[in-house]
Amino acid sequence: MNITIIGTGLIGASMALDLKQRGFARHITGVDKSPAHLQKALQLGLIQSAMTLEAAVAQSDIIVVATPVDSLTELVPQVLSLVNEKQVVLDVGSTKKAVLDAVKKHPRRGRFVATHPMAGTEYSGPEAAISNLFVGKCCVLSDIHESDADALGICQKLYASLGMHTTTLDGEAHDLHVAYVSHISHIASFALALTVLEKERDENRIFELASGGFQSTVRLAKSNADTWVPIFRQNRDHVLDVLDEFINTISRFRTLLIKRDFQTFETLIRQANDIRRILH
């Protein structure tokens, strides 16, 4: 397979690396509006060639669009307009409804598969690419009934080659789910980092004590604004709902502390411990 990756950031470049190493791709072409990223991806051997979007699409079996989610609504229809009835286009965005709406009436809609490989790190750019990023993780395929059967099949083979299992969710359900299991974690982490950084102005030794627990909750606060602002913009309504619930819950802990009701505090901790059932 000849594959084009549009957007050679963490996800696109990690995918490029594994698709080539695992033999699914014969040749990977990179497309990126940043010449520096493209240069870096070539230099690191993540892609084998760099081209303009039109030239790359013309010679590819599969086109993966791996740019920030705000550009998908323009880019995906643009790429679809360039492909024939055998080529396959997929996106890897963290929100699904907006891109699905953008291609709804496109004459080549069937060649598109909306996907979200649930994997990543807090780093970004081609230099953040790592091998085996996707192994054992889950990839969501959305609104698959709108995709041609052969396009869907190729897409499933691609993710299988990366070591992922796939699940299906319609775009709306996907966006709600990820607000809970991903987006809110990022906001909590940004807010924790800001709270402690603010305090650091008065207490400059505060980070001397930062231990493993702090590091794991604040790790996501390193995440890139260029990736995340478009996600929060597109998934604003779901994120707001979850944020309200989170603020309510954390305010409950506050009220219990104020009232010194440590018995209910303990009950809540034991309920939260139930997360052990899910995360091992």
Next chain:
Amino acid sequence: MNITIIGTGLIGASMALDLKQRGFARHITGVDKSPAHLQKALQLGLIQSAMTLEAAVAQSDIIVVATPVDSLTELVPQVLSLVNEKQVVLDVGSTKKAVLDAVKKHPRRGRFVATHPMAGTEYSGPEAAISNLFVGKCCVLSDIHESDADALGICQKLYASLGMHTTTLDGEAHDLHVAYVSHISHIASFALALTVLEKERDENRIFELASGGFQSTVRLAKSNADTWVPIFRQNRDHVLDVLDEFINTISRFRTLLIKRDFQTFETLIRQANDIRRILH
């Protein structure tokens, strides 16, 4: 050295393991009000013998009190009343002011060193003990001017043998710092877990998508209530202050989403990214 560990949970038992393996301790005696814990610690080879508190203290050079913080205010004075002018007593609690106040007027005050090795995991009990838990981490020594020089010296050698570096903070400053870099992370994590578990009642597939980012922010929600409720009880005032600041910060993100002010949202994310400076 003969060492007694009172409280054979995660911290006490991990310490026992390393102090013996690294040759600092010749023999470790365990004391625990739970016979099951004591039995387990013996069985796992974490301690070499089990005794009553009085018998254990009588034959030890160093006594480490590693119980939940609410019991320290009684236990540490009790142990101090049993030691002579050569023995050393130290606690390893996550709060320092309460235990320091409890020993303030004790005739053997000088034999006590208040410490907090900043290390741990989300698991508890002797079966959670691991080797090298303390390596490269920071241990806080509080109000060291109240300890005899030789007791302090022995304590510093003990932590050096575990691979820790030490720092000093008075009890009040310690409790404020850990509210920021540890206690608030735990509350945020408990609240996140509860928010998502609550949603799971309606949406039973929600955890299918839980990825690495979610796991790292929610990891601390597995933490043991028996350890943490006493910490929140003792450090209530500092935790409340930090919690208010955290709620304010997260409410700011909420307001920005409501207003669709994504420019300021981006500025806040870039400020939060400054955490990269501290956590590598």
